Amino acid sequence: MQLVSVERTEEYATELPTEPQQLNLPAAWPQHGCLEFCDVVLAYREGLPNALDGVSLAVRPGEKIGIVGRTGSGKSTMFLALFRMVELNRGKILLDQLDISSVGVAQLRSGLAIIPQDPFLFSGTVRENLDPCERHEDQQLLDVLDQCHLSAAVSRMGGLDAEVGERGKFFSAGQRQLLCLARALLTQAKVLCIDEATASVDQKTDKLLQQTIREKFQDKTVLTIAHRINTIMDCDRVLVMHAGKVVEFDKPAALCQNDTSIFHRLQALPVT
Template sequence: MRPANQIISVERLNQYMHIPSEATQVVEGNRPPASWPVAGKVEIHDLQIRYRPEGPLVLHGITCTFEGGHKIGVVGRTGSGKSTLIGALFRLVEPAGGKIVVDGIDISSIGLHDLRSRFCIIPQDPTLFTGTVRSNLDPLSQHSDQEIWEVLRKCQLQEAVQDKEGGLDSSVVEEGSNWSIGQRQLFCLGRALLRRSKILVLDEATASIDNATDLILQKTIKTEFANCTVITVAHRIPTVMDCTMVLAISDGKLAEYDEPMTLMKNEKSLFGQLVKEYWSHFQFAES
């Protein structure tokens, strides 16, 4: 490593040492029941988010309700606040005002571990860690080999893992680079299947994968999470066309929240405009 890079490493360490700590991992006097959340109902009340104490609001008082078991599509243009809303659900950033209530519990009142361990997310950039297939799917060793193999079968990864010499103990190198991007995304799906949370978040999970993998992902989610609340941040508009409701965000404000077909019929709706733009770009690319 060059000396210039070495001193940058020191600067980074110094920077990280002075980052304010997150909230408490566990609030002993206020822990949710072991079964929480049961229904997966998410109520957002006048939610306001800013990234710096003196900075401008990024979300301007969003209010809506995701009913338990519904499939919610979150759409909007780049920079509208879609990912910020998801970050608020996991408390990556704390509200400047308002609150999020899940099955009757204000998520700001409980510890971060109790919150984040009860939700599942399949991110846009799939992440694997150095170790084994087993440790990536079940890092806390809470599940049997049979359960892990069943999940791999549902994710259509069983053959790929069986072909490896070590099976479940086959290696995963740094950042999972010995697996394809599509396979890494399906591993993330496998983690979610093992966790069995009532709330699943897809943060533009199909943005960087091929159509075949996208089809596997969507079909498995539709089957295995049929009774769960699924919140999808949309990159490909067709992925939210069969959602129960669509939440459209514009400049950090709730632009519309309704059934997708109802919004499609409204020529002035933001969702309708996004659908038209998507198909015009798609047809242009095809030609």
């Protein structure tokens, strides 16, 4: 039993890979939201097939990209790679022409925003969930709640000091999703990732989400994994994934007019 500590020390000191030296970047990085995947290959562990298999694409600053594809096509894996939840096997991801593998994880993730498919709230108050690091004034928190159409609901519950309950049980699924959107608005991040955020909400909340995103993220780069095709029809371009590869990447109108395109066929089917 005493030798277990020796084994662990050896593993931690000699076998685990270490992160590269972190670059000293300004707090405002990234400033433009230019994103590029360069021949990205990623497998979740050795022996498994590649979840991303040679993905290469470039997203211009402020561009709105819709991402579609069947289950297992690599859509969510792209977000995991961008947030460095899983490290790449090969290739690189550039954010504002800088390889994200050379950036500290804390700074990288603070420069990105995400609205997950399953909205997560911590036990605590509305204020603590919106601003856990206490970086913003109360008026800023109230402003984002108003922008996300939550002012009335939060006011009825008691304001910013109202308890959200365990995993946000005092809010409906749609309201939890809107709170996640408000949290993303506060970050002022240049890149927003939306992972099927409207999959479990009603049409009314879906409309509110899409309206707020269009208005408040006009100058931001937005990547949206679609659950409903109509939510990405006004995107600048649509990315179609299949088996970890990019199979189509063009304007939605151009893909719709092409009878042989995968996106054209997906319009008649639910996206999973």
